Amino acid sequence: DTAVSQTPKYLVTQMGNDKSIKCEQNLGHDTMYWYKQDSKKFLKIMFSYNNKELIINETVPNRFSPKSPDKAHLNLHINSLELGDSAVYFCASSPLQGANEKLFFGSGTQLSVL
């Protein structure tokens, strides 16, 4: 069984559309994250939730809205998609929110906005 799973793996859409990416972890972890990896492979954190509570909200446009219905799921909804949103989005989880915790990553969702 995949520990951190994201769907879809690939997402191709037109500018202006609204889309969602889903993430689920079956590790029993309390903390989940969304990271964005741009075309130069640079990784930047977007959001983090601990037990359904938002704890990190970086300077991300408010077109991006995370939702955590329970601690095993963290979905990412994006409104009014723009060309610059094209990237690979990674979901990750960690057992706790502590600074010494390692992250477990999903395999990524490659978003292409045309």
Add this chain to the structure above:
Amino acid sequence: AQSVAQPEDQVNVAEGNPLTVKCTYSVSGNPYLFWYVQYPNRGLQFLLKYITGDNLVKGSYGFEAEFNKSQTSFHLKKPSALVSDSALYFCAVRDMGDYKLSFGAGTTVTVRA
């Protein structure tokens, strides 16, 4: 503020030779340091971490890293590289008490047969 730098975009080595991937960091407090590896079209995988204690940390796949506080470095090493080690390597740092994990820009390692 915390940050991490990986000064080399690419590292090329021959199979069987030692491999070193460099990383330096900047934090205001005590650092928690990590190395992750990313294979093509895959998510990142944890290799090793330094929290406290022995400066030499051993991790997965024969990798190790040495924490050097005076030089604020955490270089990743492997004594004898394999072709299968070819991947993108990320160094990351968290300041103690901070929830955010900040990644370096990554270093592409190519091991030639």
